[in-house]
Amino acid sequence: MRKTVPLLLLSSVMLTACGPNKIIVDLPSPNGNYHVEVRKCPQRGSMTSGEQTQVSVLKAGTSENCNSAVNALVQFGSYAPDDQLQLQWISDAELRAWHPGFDPKFGPRSASSKADSSVKVIYAPAK
Numbered sequence: 001m002r003k004t005v006p007l008l009l010l011s012s013v014m015l016t017a018c019g020p021n022k023i024i025v026d027l028p029s030p031n032g033n034y035h036v037e038v039r040k041c042p043q044r045g046s047m048t049s050g051e052q053t054q055v056s057v058l059k060a061g062t063s064e065n066c067n068s069a070v071n072a073l074v075q076f077g078s079y080a081p082d083d084q085l086q087l088q089w090i091s092d093a094e095l096r097a098w099h100p101g102f103d104p105k106f107g108p109r110s111a112s113s114k115a116d117s118s119v120k121v122i123y124a125p126a127k
Contacts, residue, residue: 031092041066053078076111098125
C-alpha cells in the first residue's frame with residue numbers, strides 16, 4: 001500500500017500537467033502594438049484535471065505560457081463561463097475587461113501588472 005500512494009500521486013500530477021494549453025481568443029489593439037491572449041490552462045496546484053482561463057496583455061509578437069507571467073504586461077484569471085468575458089480595446093493602450101464574476105469595485109480576484117506597463121486595464125462592464 002505504501003508504494004501505491006506515490007505512484008497514484010505521480011500519475012495525477014502528470015495528468016494535470018498534460019491538461020489544456022490553448023489560445024481561445026487573441027485580440028489585437030487598434031494600432032497593433034499589443035494584443036490580449038486568452039488561454040485555457042491547467043488549473044495551478046490542482047491534483048485533478050481542472051482548467052482555468054488566463055488572460056494576458058502582451059506586446060505584439062509575444063505570447064505567454066500557461067501559469068507564467070514572464071512576458072505579460074498585465075495578467076489576470078477569468079471565471080467560467082468563458083463566453084461571458086468581455087474584452088474591448090478603448091484606445092491603443094487602454095483595455096476594458098469585465099466578467100460577471102468580477103468584484104464590481106476591484107475586478108478579478110487576482111491580477112498582476114508590470115510596474116512599467118504601458119497598457120492600462122479598466123475592470124468595468126460595458127456602458
